[in-house]
Amino acid sequence: MIKLQRLTRPLATLALCAVVAGSLQGCIEMAIGTAVVGTLAASDRRTFGAQTEDKAIVLKGEGRITKLVGDAGHVNVSSFNRKVLLTGEVRDEAMKAAVEREAAAIENVESVINELEVTFLSSIASRSNDTLITGRVKAALVDTRDLYANSVKVVTERGNVYLMGRVTQREGQLAANAASGISGVKKVVKVFEYISEDDLKQLGPVAETQSIPDNQGSRN
Numbered sequence: 404m405i406k407l408q409r410l411t412r413p414l415a416t417l418a419l420c421a422v423v424a425g426s427l428q429g430c431i432e433m434a435i436g437t438a439v440v441g442t443l444a445a446s447d448r449r450t451f452g453a454q455t456e457d458k459a460i461v462l463k464g465e466g467r468i469t470k471l472v473g474d475a476g477h478v479n480v481s482s483f484n485r486k487v488l489l490t491g492e493v494r495d496e497a498m499k500a501a502v503e504r505e506a507a508a509i510e511n512v513e514s515v516i517n518e519l520e521v522t523f524l525s526s527i528a529s530r531s532n533d534t535l536i537t538g539r540v541k542a543a544l545v546d547t548r549d550l551y552a553n554s555v556k557v558v559t560e561r562g563n564v565y566l567m568g569r570v571t572q573r574e575g576q577l578a579a580n581a582a583s584g585i586s587g588v589k590k591v592v593k594v595f596e597y598i599s600e601d602d603l604k605q606l607g608p609v610a611e612t613q614s615i616p617d618n619q620g621s622r623n
Contacts, residue, residue, distance in 0.1 A: 448554050448569040448598075448606060449484050454510045456480040463509050468502055478502055481558045483567040485513040488594055489561035492522050493494045516594055518565065525561055533559040536587050539565055543581040550577045557582070562589035569596045571603055 447454055464480035464487065472478055476493040487506050493499045503517045537559045544552040555578050556567040564582045566575070573593045582591045599610075 417442055453478070453484050456485060457493075460485065460487060460509055460512055464506055467505050467509070471501060471505055472498060476502070476519075478519065479504055479558065479560065480506065481556065481565075481567065483556050483594075484569060484596055485511055486567070486594070486596065487512050487515045488516065488518065488558060488565055488567060490518045490558060490563075491520070492524050493519050495499075495521055518560070520561075529561060532587065533561065536562065536564065536585060539585045540582045540588070544578060547577055547581045550574055550581070561570065562587055563592060564588050564590070565592045565594050568595045571600055572597055573600070 411609040449457070460482040461480050464482070468478050468480060472493060476491065476498055478489060478491040478493065481488040481490070487509075489502060489506060493502060499517065499519045499521060502519060503515050506512060506515045521603070537557050540557045541552065544550060544555055546558070552572070554568045554570055554574065558567065564585075566578050566582060568578075570578065575593055575597065579591050579593055582588060
């Protein structure tokens with residue numbers, strides 16, 4: 404019995420250490436993840452509350468509108484600072500109007516930009532190309548001097564690029580010029596919320612410097 408106790412105690416200690424190490428590793432990963440998310444959230448020109456509401460608006464919109472259109476439509480819902488952009492295809496004008504009403508009825512939505520097209524559903528190849536274009540536009544924004552890339556949200560639908568965000572007139576034009584120079588872009592639509600240069604300065608140095616763009620974009 405004594406020998407057995409001597410044998411099991413080291414094993415128990417080793418097992419306990421392994422559990423503690425695993426827990427600490429999880430805590431470390433959680434801390435790092437929180438720090439990264441916090442940094443990106445702080446660098447966004449929206450308030451934290453607006454960022455949270457935008458995510459909720461998109462989730463609710465996608466759920467409700469998918470049920471509404473079914474297989475007869477393909478609708479992407481994007482939201483920036485409580486402004487909703489609808490892109491995609493629907494079967495008729497009645498459905499287009501119904502989708503807009505559904506989006507407008509979502510809690511915290513302030514306005515709706517309805518860019519839905521009454522046409523055939525886009526192909527998988529077309530949607531894949533839109534994703535590729537979105538990536539190229541984001542890269543071009545990062546490379547554009549005097550433009551804070553994280554302030555611009557890029558949505559692409561059938562080769563049409565929609566730019567959302569809180570920007571100055573100068574920044575908006577820089578972003579539009581960068582996007583229009585990308586191969587495959589048919590047109591660029593600015594859906595910006597404009598702020599003054601003084602407003603930009605009041606946002607602080609973080610908002611005036613270049614940063615890594617967010618992952619928001621066309622989700623086809």
